[in-house]
Amino acid sequence: MAVVDIARSLLVTAKHMFRRPVTFQFPEEKKPFAARYHGRHRLNRYADGLEKCIGCELCAWACPADAIQVVAAENTPAARFSPGERYAADYQINYLRCIFCGLCIEACPTRALTMTHEFDVEDDSREKLIVGKDRLLAMEKALGEEGAG
Amino acid sequence: MKAAQTRVLTARWGDRGSHTIAASLASGGYEALRKALATPPAAVTEMVKVAGLRGRGGAGFPTGVKWGFIKRDEPPTYLVCNADEGEPGTFKDRELMERDPHQLIEGMVIASWAIGAAESYVYCRGEFAFAARRVERAISEAYERGTLGRNIFGSGFDHDVILHRGAGAYICGEETALLESLEGRRGQPRVRPPFPAQEGLYARPTVINNVETISCVPHIVANGPEWFRKFGTEKSPGTKIFSVSGDVERPGNYEVPFGTPARVLIEELAGGITGGRKLKAYTPGGASSTPVFGASKLDVNMDWESVQAAGSLLGTGAMMVFADDACVVRAMERFMRFYARESCGKCTPCREGTYWLAQIMRRLEAGQGRDEDLDLMMDVQANIGGRSFCALGDFATAPVISVAKEFVDEARLHIRNKGCPFER
Amino acid sequence: MSAPGGPSPRRPAFAPLAEETRAAMRRLMARYPNPRSALMSMLYLVQAEHGCVSEAGIEEVAGMLDLTKAEVASVATFYTMLKREPLGRYLVSVCTQPPCALAGAGSLRRALEEELGVGFGQTTPDGAITLEEVECVCVCDGAPAVQVNYESYEHLTPEAAVELVRKLRSGGAVPPPVHGSVPVPREAIHRELAGLGGHDPDRGGGES
């Protein structure tokens, strides 16, 4: 009886030897995600280079994990970051807290904050996982025009 | 039969130099004052009440009742004559001041006697330079002859009349806005209560009467209230000056008893439509503040009740006549612009509503209107009418109602044509 | 008179008011139980002297009435006869309300604009004429009506209007209006509007 059982087991193994493996070679190889996949955030700019973010803090208010901090300031003629009066002087997302729920991008009134397909959130220190405005603005290449939103 | 005017207030208009005190005295001027000063003030007020005199400024409030509100025992009290005529199409007060200023002054002194005012003011529209000049001269003549000043006719009654010119604001025709303006402030209406009869000019009891209203007073005092009631109707006694203008042969002021049909005024007194054209529309009273009547309403009797029953208001009695080739939409657009410009800005419905409606009507008139604009206009005007701080907002709804109700086909024609189908 | 930070067209600086003007203002203030009632009249006097309600005038009037400049400017900006830009010697006001429009105010306007080379709200470069649109001046029986320094000319044809402004500009004698007097220049009419009389009430004839 045991022989039959062993043979049956081996058969399963053998069957899989001829199937295409499910594993793919990450990170060399990347699979496309669903168009609306909510990965890491990015901050967007207008075509003229001005930031879309107006520092309204609605994303931070919407965040259920308290992962976003925005400090607003006023544009001046000499230092203009966004159209209008207000811009985000500081913008941080704490990926140790973020739960990728996407409520922040829903709250954004200017589509300044969107989410990319980037999902690899790993690093070796707490500081590096609190991502500032410079890195969020540099996420541009991660997904098309504005990312998912 | 050719209709004739009933000249009471305008009786002296044909006389040479009618504006001088000499002409006035020669035709019985200031006799009513002499009589009034020999009558107890309360009796004078009573006379005006019995005569049924109603305010000619547009609202038609009983004048004697207004006087009766004043507590005489706490001087000072003030009388203010509202000579801020600015309603488009109205020009009766201007002519009353230009041609018979003494009638006005006599009426003011009598009214002041009745309410116990030692000082009264004529708030004359700034643009009326000539009328104001005539009143100013009349005031100085009256002082010279002792019909103004100390101890008038030996009665012991002292009275001063001060002429005050406005500076360009239609809203100052509203009585509390007028008081604000007279106190050197922005002409924005005041909260009521307190009413002017309690706290008016300088927070003292004040009566504000229109020029034509006050001009009636000497005649009531001189001839008695019963005589006055012989003219007009039961609820609208007396005569009324109608200002007829627009597409008529003889535009002008015509004094007739209340209740005279509009047809008599337009076709007979004013000589009918110019150039043999047909009547398209006319404003029954107050060229803009009241919805326009079409040709079918030519037989409406011109008194407060009849005009209101026919769907409009008597207002100031300004009848503006449009012939069949005139564009009512354009005229109403101009009226709307008038209200947007003259809104004082105090309350939301009038300030924002006229701003909005002026834009819609400009669009409509220019042929860029949309079908839904007509409904939108009606909706916006419904949010102004009855909700604004003062009556100016209510007035401002009239052009919209006129276009969207009476002349809706003409408005649609503008939308379809993408432009004005009329020449004028 | 605009808010700080708001658009503020450069206005010419004006000298302080003349002592006689200030004396006249004090007389006007004494006319009323509350001197503030004279505010508009005082602003007319500023206009008589400076051609508009000048900053210097606002400051002066505010000081005399113990008001802030904001309070005075608040009143001054409310009324259309109180101007912020200097007026020409004659103000030509064209009524465009329907009674006048039906009688040809439109062609009057075009003729005047062409003759003067300025539009509504503007003053000819020689400072002679300011052209403006005005709301009904209640001369509808004389439509189309035009006021020249608040004297009403009635039933004007475009040709007559052009002729009138030419005479005003050249300083020639203008005919009196049917109801009214010969227009007087800016200073005189504003003194009169202030309530200082200043000239014969029946000057220049007019209809009696």
Added chain:
Amino acid sequence: MSAEVTVTIDGREIAVPAGTLVIRAAEMLDIYIPRFCDHPALAPHGACRQCMVEVEGQRKPLTACTTPVTQGMAVRTQHTSEMAREAQRGVLEMLLINHPLDCPVCDKGGECPLQDQTLAFGPGASRFAGEKRRYPKPVRISPLILLDRERCVLCARCTRFSSEISGDRFIALFERGALQQVAAYEDEPYESPFSGNIVQICPVGALTAEPFRFRARPFDLTSTPSVCTLCASGCRTIVQTRRGEVARILASEDPEVNEEWICDKGRFSFPRAQRPDRATEPLVRKDGELVAVSWAEAAALVAERVGSARERGAPIGVLSGGRLADEDAYALSRFARGVLGTADVDSRSWTADGEEDAVFASMLGSPGATYSDIEVSPLVLLLGCDPREESPILHLRLRKALNRRGSALFEVGPRATALAREPGARSILCSPGTEAGVLLSVAWLLVNPFGLPVDDATKEGLSSPGRAALRDASGVADEPVLALAEALRAAGGRAVILAGERLSRSPGALAVAWNLACALGARFGHVPRRGGFRGELWAGLHPRLLPGGRRVEDPAARAEVERVWGASLPPVAGRCARAILSEAGSLGALFLVGADPASDFAGFGASAVEAAPFVVAQDLFLTESSRRADVVLPARGPAERAGTSTDWEGRAAEFEAAVAPAGLSLADRDILAMLSGALGEAFPTRTRDLRAEMRVLERSPQAPAAVGAPTPALPEPDGLRPFSLVTYPLLLDAGTMLAGSGALLEIARRACVEMHPGDAAALGVSPGDPVRVASAMGEIVGPARLSAGLARGSVFVPANQEGLRALALVDPFAPVTAVRVERA
């Protein structure tokens, strides 16, 4: 108005006084009618039309904010009436057509009535397809206030506040119709000490404050109810913090105290960030430098030095400076008298010589004047106080009494206050230091010709020859004195007499004012300048007073305190601050607890601090004094600790800590408990124990009693320096608490030397000319300003204005500083 009428609102009945507005009656029923222009403190305006309701029998909807209720009126609000709902919807739509809808960047977003109203009732989309009004935004109408005209709904709350409440009419409505807008005149910015209130009452984001601009979203703030202690007005506030820092301070509502206003100093003077001069850790002087040490080390050092001084009987001086919470003040008094065993305790910066003790003792034990008394009083006599500069909310209440209630106000002093311009106010200008002469003349008139009953001693005091001489020196004519006396006689016990702390500097004046109040039965109020003063006075931080206004020389009173403290108290009166400082060299130690004599007494104070052998400074900042101390103990600031504050009325209010304390700082009471421990003495360590002791020491109220009036001294003329200096600090000055307040300091007034036009003419001085003012202590030069509101022969220089500090001139030993004035 006392009659009641019954009105039905949404089917519910309520009886209200006749004349009540519908909107107020609805509020009493907890029915909220939306509104923008209506504000209970302002006169009805009726402009926004948002509050329209249906009134039975009326064809049109009426505005609830302008319609008084009448008997039997039936009102239906938006909750029950389609007409009201429709009217409100229409108004809201119109308010929004020109609104920029920029809520995400608006500082009001999240607490905006327009936003709330729109969310609750507004349309989802606009039907307006035309052109909106556009204005440049924002406009700075003052360094503190920004105006966004696009957001404005023209409710005129701000302009009405400025004309009805504060009287600073620098903003007004300009233009008309759709172009109507709020504006300030180009070169006349809206600089008012009350300007922040218009931001708070603005129902939209049209008015925003520079210090809060884009600092936080309102919904992201943590609110803590608090009390402002920057002056003695006692304003209730709300301190709002974000991430542990104060983001803004709002006025809270207390109809009995500040109604709903606060001044800009209270609103905008919180430091923007940690100030570099903030004391955050204990410092000890080592080799001439202050170096950071542990609390234990600092306490041990203090214990060692103070302990040895105590043992060898060297005097120890303890000064406080009016910034303490009541518990801290009490702890300091207990520490000074009970632990250190000293009587040299004082909290006053002025040079009083002790004549006020009797007044304070009686005042602390009897009911005094309140804000409400002022509002209903027919006559207020204001002495030695400039409320707009020294107690701004008191200024607003006095203004309200004058403008709305038709009260009268008399002030006697060398300089007219801002209230003198109000209707019903009258200023009697007298030479500095002669107030007592004027008041004695008034009292003489009241007692002799008018027959006011007083005791014989008082009557006799009034006939002293000093009175007439002083009266002559005051330069006041007979008529105003008679007018004041008649007004006081008419008002009798309904009069209120307010004495500022500066009145104490005028010899005899405080006692006479107090006696006058006692004789009339009038309410008396003492208005100190600093918020902690009243609490410190109660605690006994006074050389002659023990807690509760007990007098040191009264053995029974002393025993009461000794029983609570378990310590024996020195039976003698101590020395005042001036005396302590002038003998600083002989002190064993000098404790400065929130006191800065080096600033308050200028050069004299600084050298005294230098001369003292051992100085302990317990303070928030490294001030002129604490910089010179041997030990600096960091104390917690106003929002950093809980406590109680007592305003000038004697009304106490508790507050909680709102922010985390700076560095290692501790509450003053905790520092004192620690020091007591280090000295081996028992001391209550918990706030509630201190409070329990304070309750035990509270005295039951007694009737105010007249005090013996000292014979006032006549100011001696100084041939070399013929002018008298009048000086006091303005609201916004170069004071320690205001440093780092940014835009607020921009509206601090430029300092001038103020003089009477007659004096100026005699000296050949024109406005703006540089003028030199020289006293025996020093000299300053500043531009001249002429004012008829100043007594002849006096000059006014603000005490502590940037670039011009009269403190440097003040002679601490003379009641009035004589100065020479000349064109520089």
